[in-house]
Amino acid sequence: MKATQQTTYRMLNTRLGDMSLQLEKLRSMGASGKKLTVASDDPTAVRPVLNTRKQLSNVDRYLETLGRAADTMGAADTQLGQVENIMQRAKEIMTGAGNGTLSPADRTVLADELAQLRDQLIDTANTSVNGRFLFAGYQENIKPFAANPAYDPATYDPANSATWPVSYQGDGNVTRLEIGTGQTEQVSLAGSDLFLGVRGWDPAGTNSVDSGRFDLFAELARAEEAVRAGDPAAMQQSLTDLEGAADQNRQLRAQLGVRASRVETAMDDQEGLKIDLKAILSRYEDADAIEVFNDILQQETAFQAALSVTGRVSELSILDYL
Amino acid sequence: MTSLLNALNAGKTSLLTNQKAIEIVGNNIANVNTEGYSRQNAELSPVPAVNFNDFFIGQGVTVANVSRDYNLFITRQLQAKTIDYGAEAGRSDALTELERVFNVTENNLAGSIDRFFDAWQELSTNPGGAVERDMVLQRGEQLGDAFRAITGELDLVAQHLNEEISAGVVSLNEQLTTLADLNQRINLVEISGQTANSARDQRDLLVRELSETLGVQTYTDNRGMLAVQLPGGIPLVQGDRAMTLTALTTGADVQLQVQVGGRAVEVTQANLGGRFQGMFEMRDSFIDGLRGDLDTLAADLAAAVNTEHAKGYAPDGSTGLNFFADLGGITTNQARHLQVALTDGAQIAAAGQPAAAPGDNENALRIAALEVNHTVGTSSDTFDTFFSQLVATVGIEAARNDLALTGARDATVQLQNLRDGFSGVSLEEEMIDLIQYQRGFESSAKFLSTVDEMMNAILQLRG
Numbered sequence: 001m002k003a004t005q006q007t008t009y010r011m012l013n014t015r016l017g018d019m020s021l022q023l024e025k026l027r028s029m030g031a032s033g034k035k036l037t038v039a040s041d042d043p044t045a046v047r048p049v050l051n052t053r054k055q056l057s058n059v060d061r062y063l064e065t066l067g068r069a070a071d072t073m074g075a076a077d078t079q080l081g082q083v084e085n086i087m088q089r090a091k092e093i094m095t096g097a098g099n100g101t102l103s104p105a106d107r108t109v110l111a112d113e114l115a116q117l118r119d120q121l122i123d124t125a126n127t128s129v130n131g132r133f134l135f136a137g138y139q140e141n142i143k144p145f146a147a148n149p150a151y152d153p154a155t156y157d158p159a160n161s162a163t164w165p166v167s168y169q170g171d172g173n174v175t176r177l178e179i180g181t182g183q184t185e186q187v188s189l190a191g192s193d194l195f196l197g198v199r200g201w202d203p204a205g206t207n208s209v210d211s212g213r214f215d216l217f218a219e220l221a222r223a224e225e226a227v228r229a230g231d232p233a234a235m236q237q238s239l240t241d242l243e244g245a246a247d248q249n250r251q252l253r254a255q256l257g258v259r260a261s262r263v264e265t266a267m268d269d270q271e272g273l274k275i276d277l278k279a280i281l282s283r284y285e286d287a288d289a290i291e292v293f294n295d296i297l298q299q300e301t302a303f304q305a306a307l308s309v310t311g312r313v314s315e316l317s318i319l320d321y322l
Numbered sequence: 323m324t325s326l327l328n329a330l331n332a333g334k335t336s337l338l339t340n341q342k343a344i345e346i347v348g349n350n351i352a353n354v355n356t357e358g359y360s361r362q363n364a365e366l367s368p369v370p371a372v373n374f375n376d377f378f379i380g381q382g383v384t385v386a387n388v389s390r391d392y393n394l395f396i397t398r399q400l401q402a403k404t405i406d407y408g409a410e411a412g413r414s415d416a417l418t419e420l421e422r423v424f425n426v427t428e429n430n431l432a433g434s435i436d437r438f439f440d441a442w443q444e445l446s447t448n449p450g451g452a453v454e455r456d457m458v459l460q461r462g463e464q465l466g467d468a469f470r471a472i473t474g475e476l477d478l479v480a481q482h483l484n485e486e487i488s489a490g491v492v493s494l495n496e497q498l499t500t501l502a503d504l505n506q507r508i509n510l511v512e513i514s515g516q517t518a519n520s521a522r523d524q525r526d527l528l529v530r531e532l533s534e535t536l537g538v539q540t541y542t543d544n545r546g547m548l549a550v551q552l553p554g555g556i557p558l559v560q561g562d563r564a565m566t567l568t569a570l571t572t573g574a575d576v577q578l579q580v581q582v583g584g585r586a587v588e589v590t591q592a593n594l595g596g597r598f599q600g601m602f603e604m605r606d607s608f609i610d611g612l613r614g615d616l617d618t619l620a621a622d623l624a625a626a627v628n629t630e631h632a633k634g635y636a637p638d639g640s641t642g643l644n645f646f647a648d649l650g651g652i653t654t655n656q657a658r659h660l661q662v663a664l665t666d667g668a669q670i671a672a673a674g675q676p677a678a679a680p681g682d683n684e685n686a687l688r689i690a691a692l693e694v695n696h697t698v699g700t701s702s703d704t705f706d707t708f709f710s711q712l713v714a715t716v717g718i719e720a721a722r723n724d725l726a727l728t729g730a731r732d733a734t735v736q737l738q739n740l741r742d743g744f745s746g747v748s749l750e751e752e753m754i755d756l757i758q759y760q761r762g763f764e765s766s767a768k769f770l771s772t773v774d775e776m777m778n779a780i781l782q783l784r785g
Binding site: 001002003004005006007010011014036037038039040041042043044046047049050051053054057058061064065068132136137138139140141171173175176177178181182184203285317318319322 | 354355417421422424425426428430432433436437440443444446447450673675677679680681682683684687690691693694695706707709710711713714716717718720721724731732735738739740742743744746747748749750751753757
């Protein structure tokens with residue numbers, strides 16, 4: 001066994017090749033800041049990295065959806081506040097009208113105001129945001145509420161929607177949006193439920209007001225009629241019904257508020273999740289800068305040593321001694 | 323007188339022998355960097371002694387043989403390790419390519435799948451929006467393009483392998499012919515009792531190269547010729563006859579055949595070793611497996627989206643339509659055929675109720691949920707994790723190959739050093755030999771001049 005010129009140079013060549021390759025890898029790691037650039041760098045990290053990345057993109061999408069949901073709910077809440085004011089004013093009028101000292105002319109004024117309140121309520125119910133009607137169910141491109149020209153107080157029947165003072169063109173659906181993985185939240189209220197007291201509106205058939213609930217438009221119309229007629233018993237009944245109708249609105253508004261706060265919490269959750277996911281992603285694919293620079297320094301020192309050894313090999317030759 | 327003439331003759335043989343030895347040293351020095359060269363050695367032996375008055379007196383020296391430093395064990399081991407190295411090296415190029423195709427950046431297929439379902443999620447927030455609908459169509463097209471791109475890349479890698487195989491066959495045939503020629507030459511030289519050192523070196527080197535590319539096995543036949551065969555036993559060189567390898571293009575792939583006695587024998591992956599085996603395995607097993615998995619993914623994704631989509635209702639009144647072109651009838655290359663079947667955004671069935679009201683997002687939500695709910699085939703993977711599994715498979719194989727290649731390379735380097743340590747030329751050794759033979763030469767010259775003086779003295783006796 002002996003060391004020949006070929007073995008020496010082959011050994012040096014392989015070592016230098018290995019070291020420069022290693023150095024190259026470290027340098028690329030330092031320059032890109034990533035320790036995972038190809039799958040073979042760490043095959044076990046591939047799945048978590050891709051999965052985390054998908055989750056991150058989903059979180060961004062959920063945040064956007066949540067933002068939209070919050071906008072829609074905010075707009076709906078404003079309108080429901082408006083409805084509350086209208087109902088409040090109507091109750092005040094009815095309380096005033098119950099006072100027996102009013103003249104027929106005074107009552108007409110009050111009745112006219114009630115008629116106006118009803119128009120105002122129709123406008124509120126027809127609110128649209130970005131061209132989409134808030135309270136139309138899925139039929140968001142059709143103006144949902146319109147005064148029913150065929151309305152006749154004498155034939156009014158809560159069990160027959162065709163006889164109601166205001167007709168509804170929308171449907172009874174509520175919009176649900178995905179606000180988290182496999183988690184949906186109701187973000188809208190159906191106009192039929194809110195203003196007409198009908199859950200599960202059937203656009204094609206005849207609908208009737210759910211028992212114990214109220215058609216807000218009909219209550220306003222009936223109040224107006226009672227005031228015009230000066231019927232104290234009817235006025236008293238109307239006042240009770242308006243109270244119930246206002247309660248119905250408040251109740252739904254409160255439900256909307258609860259959902260809105262859930263959306264807000266979900267937003268916070270997703271923001272928190274985003275930070276966590278980024279941390280996870282970073283742990284898998286980002287290089288530790290200090291460690292990398294230390295490694296580079298170490299490797300460079302070793303490389304320098306190998307280079308100087310290579311240089312010395314050629315200095316030593318038997319030929320110089322013969 | 324006889325003794326003086328004998329002495330002259332002995333001096334002459336010594337001069338010639340030392341000169342010959344120096345020539346051999348010179349040849350060794352000349353071949354110090356020749357790959358596969360084994361150091362040659364002059365084997366000196368005395369010229370048979372002659373009986374002279376009952377004394378046996380030597381008649382000088384002669385080069386009995388020129389031998390080479392050779393160790394069969396190391397050579398065999400080197401050959402075996404070279405086969406391992408070749409097999410890994412044959413995989414390595416393709417794997418580097420595959421790692422680029424199945425990358426871990428955001429622009430891989432998983433990203434396209436994410437973006438496709440993201441578009442559905444966006445549509446669910448505004449199901450009546452024309453822009454959102456167009457976006458879904460566009461992302462669907464992009465997903466199809468991404469599948470086509472990745473299968474196209476796989477085809478390209480396979481094609482590169484095919485080209486390398488075809489190109490390799492030409493030089494392989496040349497090597498086989500040379501090896502057969504060398505067999506013949508060695509036989510001719512050695513039949514006269516000499517050793518064909520350099521021809522044997524050359525043949526060893528060729529066998530090593532053939533081991534790396536084909537993983538050949540060798541044995542020496544009864545005439546001292548080296549028989550070369552593939553691992554499966556298909557002969558490549560028999561005596562002084564070399565078979566011909568041919569690369570045959572069948573379908574998209576290149577297959578190998580050996581012409582044995584006018585008969586074409588198919589070379590399968592099992593019959594191969596070394597680099598070619600690595601390349602065949604990559605092409606026929608690994609890349610084919612990836613392609614199959616991509617097809618499964620594409621077919622499953624199309625079927626899952628189509629099933630949900632057909633349940634929904636579109637604003638143009640249509641229902642039961644497929645979102646992607648139906649892949650049910652296609653059994654191969656489904657990934658290449660993934661295409662959006664719908665032509666208009668209004669055909670997208672985002673609604674879950676027959677009225678297909680513009681605010682109805684029920685079906686869009688269901689399709690968007692496929693991203694996390696649906697499992698591909700019989701696995702428990704979502705579309706996304708199914709793909710990341712493929713990336714991980716490539717990564718694991720590439721990492722394993724990297725490790726094995728480094729290991730095999732280190733082993734061959736070590737064995738080559740071992741071989742060179744035994745058979746290689748060391749300049750120090752040669753220099754010392756040079757001095758040794760030079761001194762021998764000088765001494766014989768001195769001896770001859772002494773004999774010459776002696777003869778002169780004798781000749782002057784008469785005068």
